[in-house]
Amino acid sequence: MxxxxxxxxxxxxxxxxxxxxxxxxxxxxxxxxxxxxxxxxxxxxxxxxxxxxxxxxxxxxxxxxxxxxxxxxxxxxxxxxxxxxxxxxxxxxxxxxxxxxxxxxxxxxxxxxxxxxxxxxxxxxxxxxxxxxxxxxxxxxxxxxxxxxxxxxxxxxxxxxxxxxxxxxxxxxxxxxxxxxxxxxxxxxxxxxxLKLTSYETPYEVHFDKSPILEIQKEYSVSAGELLEYITNYSYRHHWVKGVNEFVYNPDEVTRLGTEHVCVIDGKRLNFTTVTKSVESDRLIYGEHTTDIPVIDGMYQFYTLVTTSENSCKLILELYPEAKSIFKKIMLYLVMKRSFRKSIKESLDNLEVYVNNK
Structure with missing residues (x-):
């Protein structure tokens, strides 16, 4: 044999x-x-x-x-x-x-x-x-x-x-x-x-020379690390982000820079990539970017978590939209900014309810 x-x-x-x-x-x-x-x-x-x-x-x-x-x-x-x-x-x-x-x-x-x-x-x-x-x-x-x-x-x-x-x-x-x-x-x-390890660059850290178009802060009665898990683990998203028909992601993957997920809204797929930006060393941050939002050219959304005690933290949410044409900028400031604020506040309130119930 x-x-x-x-x-x-x-x-x-x-x-x-x-x-x-x-x-x-x-x-x-x-x-x-x-x-x-x-x-x-x-x-x-x-x-x-x-x-x-x-x-x-x-x-x-x-x-x-x-x-x-x-x-x-x-x-x-x-x-x-x-x-x-x-x-x-x-x-x-x-x-x-x-x-x-x-x-x-x-x-x-x-x-x-x-x-x-x-x-x-x-x-x-x-x-x-x-x-x-x-x-x-x-x-x-x-x-x-x-x-x-x-x-x-x-x-x-x-x-x-x-x-x-x-x-x-x-x-x-x-x-x-x-x-x-x-x-x-x-x-x-x-x-x-x-070993000749695979060389790569990390193009997922972004820098801004302007302030966010929208900033919302909210306190949560949970540690910053635990809140980050509720935000970055897409299996929790349907509990607090409303209006999305489906979240498509890899359930066997830990979210990190470069990972992707998809929000399906009324049959339209919005593709998001995980990104980051520089923050103070004692803060946690998660960001995502998409170019699939109608009317504007793209959107960066960042969640920054600041520890306030062992079992509480403050969440700072920032939006950095991308709008190149005058028409898109007008639509963004006159119409979409208000819609974004309302939707985000509702989601963050839902997140608070979900966290408290857990």
Whole structure:
């Protein structure tokens, strides 16, 4: 029987991360990272299971070449840490889950051998001794939480030794005892500084040389962090923003700079992008921008939260509309400004009722 490849990327620090952080946001962060790893599968590995914080891939009857295997490992590490960089740079949420997500790490276990299968509820799944061995290799004695591990069986098949060194990999030989049996493997710690992370700019911070056309302030009997969650978590929007038929968004994504959502009003889709602007360091801010409001060219809307006590805060809402033509400016100041004020005050009052009822 031909050798098969088992490949397990595992997110390090998952248990501590979930236990010590806000559960909903931590789940979203882990889900995003698992999706990133799945998309980074460039070698057509088959996904057998999502195992909480890990992915179980395999390639039946085939073992990748040394070059392709190491390239696949590097691609996954690069994608993983590039996404953590995005989470760090574009974060607007102050919660522990979002703040500590950049501390997560990755380990990848690769093993090979003769693979068997079992069928459960019509689904064919990998089974047998090498599956057990691959998962046991996750429970090794390596002190690092950021590494690539190749079993001795696999290293022999692809012809890689403990003397292999490159810009990213520096393998050493180790072994652990499982069920009174020695299992040997090669191990290389991965330094993320050696990865070519995706470079990007953050074009979502905006600056204004004018005052907002509208500013409304309101006090709330809730902490600034909790109020920010009610504002930025779009699953709450229908409770306090009225007149919108539907909110379309990614429910598995934590809102951050650059994320998008859609408000559907009378069949018209208003597309919003999350943005920010500079505020004092002790304040929280969330902003959104759209170019889909009729008559005017665009609108920036900012929610700034100022802590007044442990369980209260002040919300400052500002509107910065964009109107290029004289006609649009006239319509904005004579008609739309009044309409905006009425609609926003109603929404903020609804938000107060919803928060108090929670």
């Amino acid at each position: 031909a050798e098969s490849l088992l490949f397990i990327p595992d997110i390090s620090g998952y248990t501590k991360f979930v236990q010590n952080t806000e559960i909903e946001h931590s789940q979203h962060v882990i889900a995003e990272l698992l999706e990133v790893l799945i998309k980074a599968n460039t070698q057509n590995l088959k996904l057998a299971e999502v195992e909480g914080d890990a992915l179980f891939f395999y390639k039946e009857g085939v073992v990748l070449s040394q070059e392709k295997l190491l390239a696949q490992i590097e691609t996954m590490f690069t994608s993983f840490y590039s996404h953590l960089k995005v989470l760090e740079k574009n974060r607007i949420c102050p919660c522990n889950a979002c703040a500590t997500a950049p501390d997560l790490q990755l380990k990848i276990i690769a093993h090979s051998g003769e693979l068997q299968f079992i069928t459960v509820q019509g689904k064919r799944k990998p089974f047998g001794q090498i599956v057990i061995e691959a998962h046991r290799l996750l429970k090794n004695s390596i002190s690092s939480n950021n590494y690539a591990l190749l079993s001795e069986d696999l290293s022999k098949v692809i012809g890689i030794s403990n003397k292999y060194k490159s810009q990213l990999f520096n393998f050493s030989k180790y072994e652990d005892v499982y069920d009174e049996k020695n299992i040997k493997y090669l191990f290389s710690e991965i330094d993320k500084e050696d």
